Amino acid sequence: MPSGKPGRFVPSATALVLLSAAALPAALELAGPAPSSVIGPPAEPLVDRAAPPGAAAPADLRAPGTAPTVDLKLSGDPANRITLVLLGDGYTDSQQGLYREQADRAWRALMEIEPFRTYQGFFNIRRVDVVSTVPGIAETEPDAGSGAPSTPLGMHFWCEGTARLLCADEDATARLAGAGDGPQYLIALANSTEYGGAGGTGVTTLAGGSPDAGRIIQHEIGHTIGDLGDEYDSAPEDSDYPNLAEVDAEEMRRTRVKWWRWLDAPSPDGGSPIGAYRSTNGLYRPTEDSVMRTLGGVYNLPSREAILEQIYRRVKPMDTPSPPPGEVPGRPKLQVNPLRLTGQRQLQVDWTVDGRPVEPTSPDRTWLDTALLAIEPGRRVTVTATVRDTTDWLRDEEFRDRYMTRTVSWTVAG
Template sequence: MTPGNPGPVMRTAAALVLAAAAVLPAVLELASPAPSAVIGPPVGPVTDRAVPPNRPRAADLRAPGAAPTVDLKLSGDPGNRITLVLLGDGYTDAQQPLFRDQADRTWRALLEIEPFRSYQSFFNIRRVDVVSTVSGIAESESAGRSTSTPLGMHFWCEGTARLLCADENATARYAGEGEGPQYLIALANSTEYGGAGGTGVTTLAGGSPDAGRIIQHEIGHTIGDLGDEYDSAPTDPDYPNLSTADADEMRRTHTKWWRWLDAPSPDGGGPVGAYRSANGLYRPTPDSVMRTLGGTYNLPSREAILEQIYRRVRPVDAPEPAAGPVDGRPRLAVHPLPLTGPRQLRVDWTVDGQPVEPTAADRTWLDTSTLALAPGRKTVVTATVRDTTDWVRDEAFRDQFMTRTASWTLTG
């Protein structure tokens, strides 16, 4: 885990690699045991390659460790947003326009899939323009050649062909500390297919035709702490979307995604249930983006992602004026984080515990001068901001993390 990166605790890098074809519905085994998320080979002929020696590659220590940064999307206070930091490796100065284009495609692809599309205002996005003295990274065909780049990105990480790793210390140094939680996404200057997620640095080949779909899958590991749902995935059920229990046992024990059983799947592929993979684990739906690239997150996975987001981001920014005692009869306002689409966070107001309706259609503020208050008496006005989305069914979690209040005491 990178310092300042709030990603899930790393189990092993081997559990996080993506080596899947975006269009293959079938699950294919690798010729040799794969300790990672392998759905199948990329489209086209596959050349058998010997696994090179498993030796770690370090970043180019002569690199400065600092680079220009650009804010691509500023949604709000970085102390109450998740910042996605996009960095490139193996892009020379002349190739910076290529990196900028691939970085834009990456974050835009991420915001095309739910729940990231609706909750995109919960994220700031920053780009770091890291310049490499050499073009490209250590790819599979050049595994024996040492390509020294600022972030030390390379394929054949831990002996797995499409596991793409980066030097986490170097990547964190270029990303900087920042304010609030950060997730680091490193793009390699490569058209080869591969990536990784769930560790301190999420990686992908920026030039791969499947780059947009790769980031949608890998960020599910990193932000949602999701596991791979395909047949050849490791038999680790310690993820919110994987289980050793069937549907009957989930209902009986109230475990895993029991609240979602029989709910219609977002992709229309069948109700949420317990679908057994060849590795013996159950998954919530017949298919999802954690099984086949280009799909959607199933409902239990969508809820898991939202829960991880809300563990890091409050549903509301600081109120105006600051909560606490206030003089006179001011206008009180809260600032719920906006959603993309018609649904917004709900705002309710009470005066001394009794519900009141704001006079304006915009429920984010209340003019206290319109209230009939007894002179000289202290009055408590409270605003409650709550995310009522039906993508979350854990009401205890909604109460704890998806609901916030601000209270003011009026005197005089």
């Protein structure tokens, strides 16, 4: 059955285009463009029910951050978390329940795939309830002189002439999302059952009503957060991505480029090991298959590493310690606040006193009671705590030392 294919979009003449291909029984192969392909049955007309008496009119959407917002998941301080901001386009007042349901499915689907599953504590999730006066979105790209779009985010298919390339007005989306206290990624859901999306720009898009919306967002976020390229055979001949290369495995080892550290490692999907698999466009990819090639797959190890590196460029491995680092009076309890992982493994916490390792007081290793330290009267010691992510999904130890490790110190007097 013919299908659409989401992929990467950048606002330039050399945009990596996203949509096409043939559907496989268990997954959707991402290949070259097919102008009018869709997944599943044709979309039924969107019918807007009349708003109940006394229903609130849509808010004035011209001012920044004026639409109502709801925090769906608060993992911690927004200044040290990545906030995923979900916004809907083409959902009328009476369709807000539909939007909430589709938005909830989308972010939960993202948190089902690694590395997002393990690192979901590094993310806050916020929903912005944007009310449209008309149901659905534009099926064609608006004419340049057509004036303001009919929906608040201006979402439309046929972006830059590609059938399932789904674009949004980035300025309008950013304005409605509002300024956050830390890094944000914007995700725009279109009120459509068509198959489409885009990633790699300021706004990640997907058709909220598509049966494959969850798999679409898993693919598109790879572009946006990990700066990953599409790995399908018809992807543009551009190797400027961490998961695409112009050289084979032998050359990678010799020159130590791209994913050379991962060569011969087992693939997370149980397939052939990490290598350099040549596509028909001449570029090499790390594995025979992945979510950047076939929807429903997994991120291969070089792609997981790339995503983690981008996350850690924006998020520190621990929140503010207590008390603040420096000289502290008395013999207080010193505590660090490493970000929490989902699963048994947690960030490693080590303590030293004047450079000598000591065991912390708490079972989770996050605090140490200095009253229990044997410090001679009049002597001053330096207590140091180091938080480090020891994940084996990263093999660049220089990056681990720089971004995934944080050390704080206190001076305590006897």
